[in-house]
Amino acid sequence: MALETKFTEEHEWLRIEDDLVVVGITEHAATQLGDVVFIELPDEGTVVSKDDEVVVIESVKAASDILAPLDGEIVEVNEALANDPGKVNEDPLGDAWFFKMKIEDLSELDDYMSEAEYKTYIG
Amino acid sequence: MSEMTGLKRTPLYDFHVEQGGKMVPFAGYDMPVQYPLGVMKEHLHTRAEAGLFDVSHMGQVMLTSPEGIEALGLALETLAPVDVLAVKPGRQRYGVFTNDAGGILDDLMISNTGDALFLVVNAACKQQDIAHLITHLPGHVTVTEITNRALLALQGPKAEAVLAQIVPQVAEMRFMDSLRIAVGGSEWWISRSGYTGEDGFEISVPAGEAVDFAKTLVAMDAVELIGLGARDSLRLEAGLCLYGHDIDSTTSPVEGNIAWAMQKTRRSGGARAGGFPGADRILSELHNGAERKRVGLLPQGRAPMREGTPLFATSESADQIGVITSGGFGPSVERPIAMGYLPAEFTKIGTEIYAELRGKRLPVTVADMPFRPSTYKR
Known part of the structure; x- marks a missing residue:
């Protein structure tokens, strides 16, 4: 079971808390996006498949999506973030988590990158 | 390069x-x-x-002629529905080049330097503009890209x-x-x-x-x-058009809501009425109104609405009535803002319409522009 924070090629971070997967975006992604002005979160209870577009995130410049990193159910979303999207730029790895997912098997996270691997990935 | x-x-x-x-x-x-x-x-x-x-x-473009500044002004007036002669030495004016269909080839600034006309045109259009000027201006005019x-x-x-x-x-x-x-x-x-x-x-x-x-x-x-x-x-x-997005070769200056850039002298009844490409359509639209017009749009929620977002009359109507041509978040007005084209009957300030964003119809209000008052030193 993965206890360390994992990273996806889509620049999301995944952390296990109370058997749920917490999902956010990396500092690198937040910097690339620029000042975030709008976030649309999914409904709690939504069942998603890996790579479904689950969050819309918009900066002054452009819109982009956050994809579901795994199959599972969205069990909690960070409503505070929708009201204060700028938090994504201020604290991407902490307060600015997007949603928590329940997944079948937490070992599925093992396929994702470690922090060291992610750092190499972004160069 | x-x-x-x-x-x-x-x-x-x-x-x-x-x-x-x-x-x-x-x-x-x-x-x-x-x-x-x-x-x-x-x-x-x-x-x-x-x-x-x-x-x-x-593009920075200089127009010169041995026949002098007035001849230059008259020459440029054959390509732009602008009173170029009224631009005094040391002054500048905004205008557009039109095509035969009454669409806009580019928007530009025209300065009178005293003995020449200095134009500033859009980067994406500059080679086309220069070719257009060389082809259509009379032989006494020299067109020089600076x-x-x-x-x-x-x-x-x-x-x-x-x-x-x-x-x-x-x-x-x-x-x-x-x-x-x-x-x-x-x-x-x-x-x-x-x-x-x-x-x-x-x-x-x-x-x-x-x-x-x-x-x-x-x-x-x-x-x-x-x-x-x-x-x-x-x-x-500031409510200003971006060429290639909010205005283009298919939108007339009246549709583009920049009729203010066409002075009375070039309109029907003016001293030098018409005489520019597409004058038939443009003068008719100035008189009768255009079928569609560029308007300011205020999305009612917090979601920015970008270029290409389709517009509808109601939350359920099937037929698209217009499209957003520029849109995003306005940092100074702290809300999403947009501009786009709508049929004339929907262009009254305050009209509520709908945009379709990610499969959802969201309300949008037709609004006056600029979204933030301009602070030019007149």
Whole structure:
């Protein structure tokens, strides 16, 4: 079971808390996006498949999506973030988590990158 | 030109990179979309103090003729529905080139230098514009693209105080003045204008002086470098058209809601009515109104609505009635703003329509522009 924070090629971070997967975006992604002005979160209870577009995130410049990193159910979303999207730029790895997912098997996270691997990935 | 990317560079390219500019392709040039400050802060800084923009990618074109300035003005009037003759020496005016179908080939600034007409045209259109001018202007007119100069824009409430430290004469200029001023042995062409809704200046300097000038400006506390990202959000808040998006070869000036740029002399009953490409359609639309018009749009929620977002009359109606041509978040107005085209019957300020965003119909209100009052020094 993965206890360390994992990273996806889509620049999301995944952390296990109370058997749920917490999902956010990396500092690198937040910097690339620029000042975030709008976030649309999914409904709690939504069942998603890996790579479904689950969050819309918009900066002054452009819109982009956050994809579901795994199959599972969205069990909690960070409503505070929708009201204060700028938090994504201020604290991407902490307060600015997007949603928590329940997944079948937490070992599925093992396929994702470690922090060291992610750092190499972004160069 | 860079061999790697095929993109052209302005005289300030190395300076942008050195200043941390994030370079992107734009109209064939490698241009800074933002600097380390970021789009939001760059935008707000321009509105609060002064922002410096490299607009050297835009076309600078000189029209000269042995027959003199009046003949030049009359010649240009055959391609643009503008009273060019009324542009006095040292003044500038906004206008458009039209095509035979009454659409817009480009929008531009026209300055009277006293003995020539100086045009500033869009980067993406400049080669086409120059070819158009050469083909259609009478033989006595010489069309010269000015390629040995950089063009910088300094915009914002502190622009005058900042620029006056280098060129004191600018304090005497008013909106749309356009002067040639001797600065340190060379000639700078300065107009009091811009495309941000702010007071400010556009300064054409010899290419070799551009970097020193930019360095002198950014060394001042009030000045920050501003990229294309904030340039776009600033002009959107100011309600100004972006060619190729909000106006193009299919939209007439009346549809584009820039009929104000066509003076009475060129309209029906005027001293030099018509006589420009597409005059039949444009004069008819000035009289009867156009079937569709560019309007300001305020999305009612918090979701920005971007270019291409379809518009509908109601939350359920099947037929699309219009489209958003520019849209995003306005940092100064702190809300999403947009502009787009709607049929005439939907263009009254306050009309509620719907946009379809990610499969959902969301309410949008037709609004007056600019979204933020402009602060030109008239």
